[in-house]
Amino acid sequence: MKFARFRAEGATSYGIVEGDRITKVTGSLFRNPTRTSKRYKISEVKLLPPVMPRQAWCPGLNFASHLHMSSTVAGHAALPKYPQPWHKGVNSLIGPGDFISIPAESKSGPHYEGELVAVIGKTCKRVSPEEARGSIFGYTCGNDVSEREWQKGDSSLWRAKGADTFCPIGPWIETKLASSGVDMVVRLNNREVQRANTREMIFDFGTIISYISQFATLRPGDIVFSGTTGDTSSMKPGDVVEVEIEGIGVLRNPVKAEA
Amino acid sequence: MKFARFRAEGATSYGIVEGDRITKVTGSLFRNPTRTSKRYKISEVKLLPPVMPRQAWCPGLNFASHLHMSSTVAGHAALPKYPQPWHKGVNSLIGPGDFISIPAESKSGPHYEGELVAVIGKTCKRVSPEEARGSIFGYTCGNDVSEREWQKGDSSLWRAKGADTFCPIGPWIETKLASSGVDMVVRLNNREVQRANTREMIFDFGTIISYISQFATLRPGDIVFSGTTGDTSSMKPGDVVEVEIEGIGVLRNPVKAEA
Numbered sequence: 409m410k411f412a413r414f415r416a417e418g419a420t421s422y423g424i425v426e427g428d429r430i431t432k433v434t435g436s437l438f439r440n441p442t443r444t445s446k447r448y449k450i451s452e453v454k455l456l457p458p459v460m461p462r463q464a465w466c467p468g469l470n471f472a473s474h475l476h477m478s479s480t481v482a483g484h485a486a487l488p489k490y491p492q493p494w495h496k497g498v499n500s501l502i503g504p505g506d507f508i509s510i511p512a513e514s515k516s517g518p519h520y521e522g523e524l525v526a527v528i529g530k531t532c533k534r535v536s537p538e539e540a541r542g543s544i545f546g547y548t549c550g551n552d553v554s555e556r557e558w559q560k561g562d563s564s565l566w567r568a569k570g571a572d573t574f575c576p577i578g579p580w581i582e583t584k585l586a587s588s589g590v591d592m593v594v595r596l597n598n599r600e601v602q603r604a605n606t607r608e609m610i611f612d613f614g615t616i617i618s619y620i621s622q623f624a625t626l627r628p629g630d631i632v633f634s635g636t637t638g639d640t641s642s643m644k645p646g647d648v649v650e651v652e653i654e655g656i657g658v659l660r661n662p663v664k665a666e667a
Numbered sequence: 668m669k670f671a672r673f674r675a676e677g678a679t680s681y682g683i684v685e686g687d688r689i690t691k692v693t694g695s696l697f698r699n700p701t702r703t704s705k706r707y708k709i710s711e712v713k714l715l716p717p718v719m720p721r722q723a724w725c726p727g728l729n730f731a732s733h734l735h736m737s738s739t740v741a742g743h744a745a746l747p748k749y750p751q752p753w754h755k756g757v758n759s760l761i762g763p764g765d766f767i768s769i770p771a772e773s774k775s776g777p778h779y780e781g782e783l784v785a786v787i788g789k790t791c792k793r794v795s796p797e798e799a800r801g802s803i804f805g806y807t808c809g810n811d812v813s814e815r816e817w818q819k820g821d822s823s824l825w826r827a828k829g830a831d832t833f834c835p836i837g838p839w840i841e842t843k844l845a846s847s848g849v850d851m852v853v854r855l856n857n858r859e860v861q862r863a864n865t866r867e868m869i870f871d872f873g874t875i876i877s878y879i880s881q882f883a884t885l886r887p888g889d890i891v892f893s894g895t896t897g898d899t900s901s902m903k904p905g906d907v908v909e910v911e912i913e914g915i916g917v918l919r920n921p922v923k924a925e926a
Contacts, residue, residue: 488822492823493823493825494823495754497754513882566883570883571883624756624758
């Protein structure tokens with residue numbers, strides 16, 4: 409089932425997406441979403457980030473194919489022995505269709521990173537990988553936008569990956585996805601620039617979430633990225649970037665220079 | 668004026684602290700806090716973290732006196748040319764009197780770091796240092812609890828400084844503090860173990876907040892730490908750690924082993 413968050417008639421709601429329609433639901437998304445009789449055409453509503461996480465977690469290097477890019481940025485190239493999570497600033501969250509805004513300080517433009525994103529549905533503390541898998545509410549598409557020069561020069565990723573608008577997610581949460589063996593594709597101006605499959609993840613979502621939960625409590629609505637793959641390239645004003653994930657849909661964002 | 672967040676009679680409220688009493692307020696803390704006729708003895712209420720930030724920012728190395736400790740942990744010892752902020756996980760937030768809980772995986776015990784903490788009162792985006800100073804609602808005491816082995820071994824600070832209970836703040840927000848020239852003292856089991864003055868900050872709060880705001884929007888309630896000073900030492904179960912800041916008060920937390 410596909411759950412979207414949207415704005416229509418001056419109100420923000422969750423809804424179930426079926427074809428080109430969205431049916432408004434009431435109740436808690438994670439406990440008891442309940443259909444109402446209110447339906448809209450998707451084209452008539454403004455889709456929002458499908459969840460407003462308290463925290464957004466990324467796993468660090470999680471695909472062997474990203475080793476080369478990672479080594480040019482971080483100056484080392486070893487596969488991690490355990491997950492190396494970090495916080496992506498929630499200030500950077502935007503939804504489908506929203507602009508990725510490039511600050512003037514970014515000389516070469518940030519890179520796309522197309523990723524699968526797990527949405528936590530239950531509180532996780534000291535859970536096993538198996539329990540962690542059962543705590544995932546669903547999945548959405550994410551773009552871990554990354555400014556490589558800042559990533560190289562700063563001592564944390566706060567700005568390189570957490571500048572405003574650097575965290576597009578959406579267009580909705582798919583609750584029925586089996587997260588292994590899923591194709592993730594990125595297109596820049598309709599040209600395919602990234603393709604990978606989640607079976608190549610070094611640590612699967614259950615392992616990442618379980619590991620984080622040994623130290624930090626995850627809450628319903630928190631999001632966890634898959635990590636990215638291969639080499640990436642920069643985006644410039646006027647570009648349109650799409651992250652398409654098999655079984656979910658397409659997250660599309662235009663790119664502009666910050667006003 | 669001192670604003671505390673507290674729990675009494677089954678409800679969570681803000682209140683104004685005067686002597687040993689707290690007067691409940693209604694309205695938005697940042698816009699229009701309004702006194703009610705409801706008063707409690709402070710000893711009769713449960714003080715909570717004085718704010719629930721969307722994000723908690725720390726400035727990286729911000730006192731020359733912390734260079735030695737920083738170099739033993741991070742392996743380098745250069746004063747930063749601009750602030751190096753990072754995200755302290757908001758999952759780690761606790762209030763005055765709450766236990767700092769040491770996970771079994773911490774072999775040598777986390778260190779205290781007594782710091783002054785600014786609470787943002789107005790949205791900040793691309794603000795000047797002067798505007799940033801005007802956007803600070805008030806200040807509280809904070810303990811940037813830090814597990815040095817994880818800090819050395821991990822590629823981010825997510826766990827070393829963001830494990831659950833590693834972010835005590837409180838006991839309340841002082842809105843009348845001039846943040847320069849303020850003494851910050853840490854006592855471990857009544858013995859003074861850290862003493863510094865905010866005039867030694869490499870970047871003042873206005874500079875740090877302005878710099879963050881060039882890239883990331885800060886919101887009312889977000890908190891910004893001063894950075895810590897000197898050398899620090901580890902805490903063990905049974906300890907009591909106090910951060911006392913001139914003009915604010917004492918943040919006291921007992922320490923235990925995680926159950």
